[in-house]
Amino acid sequence: MDTRADILHSTDWSRTFHAYGPASEAPEFLAGLLSEREEERERALGYLNSAILHQGTIYPATPPVALFVAGLLTDPRAQAPVCDPFGGAPDLPAAPLRLRLLDFLADVARAAAELTADRSMTRLELLADPGDRRDGVDALLSRMADSDAEGAEDIWEDPLLDTVFRRALYDLHLAAPALLEAVRPLLTHPDGRVRQHAVAASGALCRLGGEPEVDLSGAADLAENRDEGAAIVLALVEGGGDTSEFLSHPDPAIRACAALSGDLAGDPVATGALRDALADPCAADAWFRDRPGFFPGHVRFSLVAALVERSQPGDAADLLPVFRALAATASPFTAEADLRGLLGLALGVVPGRPAPRVVAPTEVQRAYLSAVVDGDRLWGSRVANLSFVLSSLGLPQEREELRSLATK
Structure with missing residues (x-):
């Protein structure tokens, strides 16, 4: 060529x-x-x-x-x-x-x-x-x-x-x-x-x-900071390379990037790295001075998507701290990326099927709904994104109605 x-x-x-x-x-x-x-x-x-x-x-x-x-x-x-x-x-x-x-x-x-x-x-x-x-x-x-x-x-x-x-x-x-x-x-x-x-x-x-995995050894030898190190790990993720060795890296950003490899989808250590990173979503978003192009938006969006893909409804209780941190961070503009996946998981919503209306939530589900109700940044805006998320999951779209459901 x-x-x-x-x-x-x-x-x-x-x-x-x-x-x-x-x-x-x-x-x-x-x-x-x-x-x-x-x-x-x-x-x-x-x-x-x-x-x-x-x-x-x-x-x-x-x-x-x-x-x-x-x-x-x-x-x-x-x-x-x-x-x-x-x-x-x-x-x-x-x-x-x-x-x-x-x-x-x-x-x-x-x-x-x-x-x-x-x-x-x-x-x-x-x-x-x-x-x-x-x-x-x-x-x-x-x-x-x-x-x-x-x-x-x-x-x-x-x-x-x-x-x-x-x-x-x-x-x-x-x-x-x-x-x-x-x-x-x-x-x-x-x-x-x-x-x-x-x-x-x-x-x-x-x-x-x-192509076979590109040789990044020269770049790795010259890497000077977190941004460069993460770029190398993410290139391995995209190119199908082995990132498992980076799951024990001292930098949480490098560990989380390594965990995004599809080959590690069933690895509990990788899933744990994603959960740890999302315990403080704002910190994850601030990891990089020059955000790698691998992330199309906020870093946390990619971490959430990977965590949802690797989790089951039975994991909802363990994921509640992550969801609470996200609900406190999210805005109406980011509700889809931040909340829908984990909230749908907790509600047992099956992707591709209409969500049944939630009438009698379980204790864990009530905790998830309460986190949404308590997320002040999500409410008080005319932006309809949050309403669409709630409606798609069979939930009421008004804050007080959702609060009532969360306290049943």
Whole structure:
């Protein structure tokens, strides 16, 4: 696979598309990544994270763009600073473009891996060439280019798109080894931040590419802080490596990251590390100065999800201290991620089935309901998230009604 910058000119961009239509403008935007003007770099970065990778969806334009980006990683100009194009962290200084490009590659790899899993396809099944269907693709592109064409508004419902998107996944899986090879030199970069982001990208790309565990020994030898150490452990988690040795690490953040490995789902020590970490959810959220990209939101959300997945209704009594800590921390905006899983577990709600209305809760269930009632940050807002969570679990949505049920 060619990751050199000349992919900008060797790709027929007119025959591919992204979230907003034909990708004919891709060369102009991508060239801006190496511009001397920061606003041009920021504009190009925004293009990557909106059009090329859009809300976790990849497109036919994504594989060649990823290969182009990988070819820039060792370019000296990739050290130029650039701000978050979406203003998500206005208080943070501009970061080197190289870090943003590594994050983009990691996000692409994770999105492709998730989309592959959603299709319930093995890597072997995916790598069966889905075919080109050039005539059909050309017709789709023509309709995209002409927004006034009859039926243009229905284009995203065209059944041919399934083949087109599968082709994009196919191309990304094929490109993964080349992308990983482009990241590899940065694993021992003198800048610790570059090492950390390169490690994270390597882990995500291993997950996508079906590669054997990437050699992180050089990065481990150079690791200087918790952020770097956690990035290495999380890369092993994503790449399918063995993290069991880190369950006895003196740092609770490293122990919890190691516990997230799917291979340790039945390990009581790993489950204990998750429970220990969630005894103080706010502390877990503050573990990292530069939160690893493995965590899509607050660190505690991933810990809660893993703990719920590994627990049974019979564990509810033991998990009550964790739930109380989460209920005291949660807000209406985070009620779904913080509370729904454990509360549903305590109520015996079966995923995928309608929850029966709770009428006579047990002692343990009353304790869970009381924790929600006592969580002052959850109430007094017009945000409906908490109401949806309670309704989906067969519970009353008003605080006093829930308090009455909790004291029955």
